[in-house]
Amino acid sequence: MTHYQQLKSFLRQIVNISDEDFNELGAVLQEKRFRKREIITGAGDIENYLYFVAKGLVRIFFLKGKREITYDIVKEGSITGSVSSFLTGKPSRYIVETMEPSVVLVLANKDLEELYTKDNKWEKFGRLITTNFILKQERYT
């Protein structure tokens, strides 16, 4: 399975996306490779991207003094990034770092926003992805 096929598979668990629509989305995605222990997003950075992990392992953590507190570990087949920062445009509280060499498909916020203004179907897409984020959040804290 190619990385794009992996993403399509994942998305189809959440939203009914046609081949045509997926291609439209695919056209704005970029494939990126990261080394092991490479920081994708630093604390204080504004997260402008969402990343679909096609290969590898990504850790999301924050620093409490010198201690690293892991918030989540994301493996292949999932979306990652500092999601709150992505949604609010505020500085990230978290550090997003690879644990292994990783390959990701990257969606830029500005491209997503452009899709939203293009057609209401992308607003629905965004709503369902956001719903998925909520359902994956730590249950009861």
Added chain:
Amino acid sequence: MIRSVPHMDEQSLENISRYFKPFLDMNRQEIKELMSYCEVRHFSKKEVIVDEGTIDNYLNIVIAGLVRKFIRVSKREETLQLATEGHVIHSEISFLQRKPSEVILQALEPTTVVSMSYESMMSALEKFPKGERLGRMILSRMYVKKNERISIKASLSAKERFVGYIQKNPHMLKRVPQKFLASYLHIKPETFSRLKQFVKNNKGSNLG
């Protein structure tokens, strides 16, 4: 619980639109149209809005009053959210997945909410032009708020959590029973009392 059709007079519309504005800009006509998918519900103090084991059929915005969301863990109750005017509150897992709720929603004061039922929401998503976008905005805010609570719990000390919360929400000390606030902030009741005293004694000085 008293249910009523949303008042369409200008004052009520103005009041209600105030609470939707942070999510999405809508003109008077759009708010009116949105309200046709909503109901206004009133709850008395201590009334249970959503009970454990039932499916939450509503998304709510508080327009007056205070709602507490909590879960029973062993013999204790853990307060998950305290929603005042302008806040969205519901059992989102139950609502979104149509499963029995694990949480309880209860009014701590006489409360008025603007609610949208699941069925109405499905209809609004289809027929109300800004429905999908509004839905996305509400869900985004829900995700962000929940995420904030998780990271605050893990990254700040009890004192930092207490001071941070009280500085942002000074009125809550008077409105909410101490045990619920303590639980919400993950602070032991004894520590909470001590911190309350500390803040009282240091009023006016920089609490840092």
